[in-house]
Amino acid sequence: MAExxxxxxxGASRGLGFASAVRLYRDGWRxxxxxxxxxxxMPLLQKATxxxxxxxxxxxxxxxxxxxxxxxAAAKTIEEAVGAPYALVHNAGISAAGMVEETDLQxxxxxxxxxxxGPVALTKALLPGMRAAGQGRIVLVSSxxxxxxxxxxxxxxxxKGALQGVTYHKSSSRWHFSPAHQPYLxxxxxxxxxxxxxxxxxxxxTRPRTAFK
Numbered sequence: 001m002a003e004x005x006x007x008x009x010x011g012a013s014r015g016l017g018f019a020s021a022v023r024l025y026r027d028g029w030r031x032x033x034x035x036x037x038x039x040x041x042m043p044l045l046q047k048a049t050x051x052x053x054x055x056x057x058x059x060x061x062x063x064x065x066x067x068x069x070x071x072x073a074a075a076k077t078i079e080e081a082v083g084a085p086y087a088l089v090h091n092a093g094i095s096a097a098g099m100v101e102e103t104d105l106q107x108x109x110x111x112x113x114x115x116x117x118g119p120v121a122l123t124k125a126l127l128p129g130m131r132a133a134g135q136g137r138i139v140l141v142s143s144x145x146x147x148x149x150x151x152x153x154x155x156x157x158x159x160k161g162a163l164q165g166v167t168y169h170k171s172s173s174r175w176h177f178s179p180a181h182q183p184y185l186x187x188x189x190x191x192x193x194x195x196x197x198x199x200x201x202x203x204x205x206t207r208p209r210t211a212f213k
Contacts, residue, residue, distance in 0.1 A: 006030040006082035008126070010063060010119070011092030013041030016141065018048070020089060025049045025058055032078055032085065034063035034092070065092055065118025066110055075125035084129030087137040090119040090163075100154045108155045115159035120166065140166070 007024055011017035012033035018041075025031045026049065035041045038060035045051070051058040061077050064070040078085065094114050096107055123138060130136035143160045150157055 004028055004030040004057060005086035006032060007087040007089060008032040008034060008061075008078055008085045009089045009091055010034045010065070010122070012045065013037065017089075017091040018045065020091065021045055021058075022048045025051065030057045030059075030082060032059045032061055032082060034061045034074060034078075036062070036064050038062050063092075063122075065122070066113040068121065071118060071121045072125065075122060078126065079129060084133040084136070085126065086130075086133075086135065087139065088123065088126055088130070089139040089141070090122075091139075091141045092118075093141070093143075095153070095156055097152050098155070099152060103155055108158075111155040111159040112162065115156075116162045116166070119163070140164075 007029050009017050009021050009024075009031065012021045012031075013035035017033075017035075021031050021033045022045065033042065033045055042058075042060040045058060045060075046053065046055075049058060059081050061074050061081075062070065063074040092114060094110065096103070096111070098107070119140070127138075130138075140163055142163050143156070
């Protein structure tokens with residue numbers, strides 16, 4: 001890329017988010033690594049990428065998707081650091097096992113806040129800038145459990161299923177939907193994230209159509 005594009009990755013302290021942050025950094029992207037505890041996660045990312053503490057292509061941002069104030073603060077920090085990001089990757093997630101009658105409502109609330117309501121809130125905060133820029137990608141990392149449902153993980157499956165549904169509602173309104181088999185972000189940054197347990201949805205952001213102004 002002639003000019004480094006900015007990508008925001010939630011849940012970047014470990015797992016798929018961590019691997020995506022490392023790969024995109026190495027591919028020349030400007031990576032905003034959002035996580036609950038940057039003090040713990042960023043040193044590991046810096047070590048994995050070889051980035052220095054003051055490297056402006058690897059920026060740590062504190063984000064807790066169950067905390068509205070944290071989401072608002074993270075969105076402000078992101079816009080101040082990189083402006084409108086080219087890509088927003090909703091990867092953060094939590095898991096827990098339990099039958100419906102065995103899981104308390106707070107667990108259900110945390111599941112939906114983390115997998116659905118938090119990502120929607122962060123998207124709403126960043127999307128105006130992305131629309132003004134006239135381009136961008138929003139990637140939603142879901143799960144096979146959200147497509148088919150699986151025993152003993154009802155809160156997780158239902159929250160991921162709701163996230164799946166968001167893509168279709170957006171694609172039928174002001175968003176443009178690109179199926180999961182399309183390249184992740186773009187051809188220069190393809191990442192093998194589609195495993196047997198993951199479901200990838202990518203939304204393309206453009207300026208609003210006249211009919212929706």
